[in-house]
Amino acid sequence: MVRVLLGYDRRQRMILREEEYADEELTRAVNERLAEEIAYKADPNIEVVLLEADSRETLLTTPRVLLQDCRGDHWRSLGWCSAGSVGAWR
Numbered sequence: 001m002v003r004v005l006l007g008y009d010r011r012q013r014m015i016l017r018e019e020e021y022a023d024e025e026l027t028r029a030v031n032e033r034l035a036e037e038i039a040y041k042a043d044p045n046i047e048v049v050l051l052e053a054d055s056r057e058t059l060l061t062t063p064r065v066l067l068q069d070c071r072g073d074h075w076r077s078l079g080w081c082s083a084g085s086v087g088a089w090r
Contacts, residue, residue, distance in 0.1 A: 002059055003029050003052045007036055011045040 003026065007017035017036065021029040033050040040046035053059045 001052060001054065002056050003050060004059060005029055005033055005036070005050050006048070007040070008047045008049075009045055010047060016046070 001023050003021040003023075005017060005019045005021065006015065008014070009016055019029075019032070029050055033048060036048040040048060051059050
């Protein structure tokens with residue numbers, strides 16, 4: 001299993017945090033996601049998600065339904081979006 005905690009600022013179109021967790025770190029991953037949610041509670045532009053899948057390749061398709069857009073080079077550089085992916089995901 002692959003788990004990745006993502007913090008994303010929609011307004012600035014930038015990843016604030018990306019951290020991968022091993023299977024034995026599930027409790028830590030959930031606790032850190034909750035801490036991030038609390039820290040950014042007042043900012044509606046911040047999205048915090050803990051993604052889980054059988055492989056990193058499967059995860060690469062998941063954020064498109066969760067985050068706002070794929071126009072920034074930072075997404076492509078991390079492998080989260082292909083060069084041709086643009087537009088709203090909501």
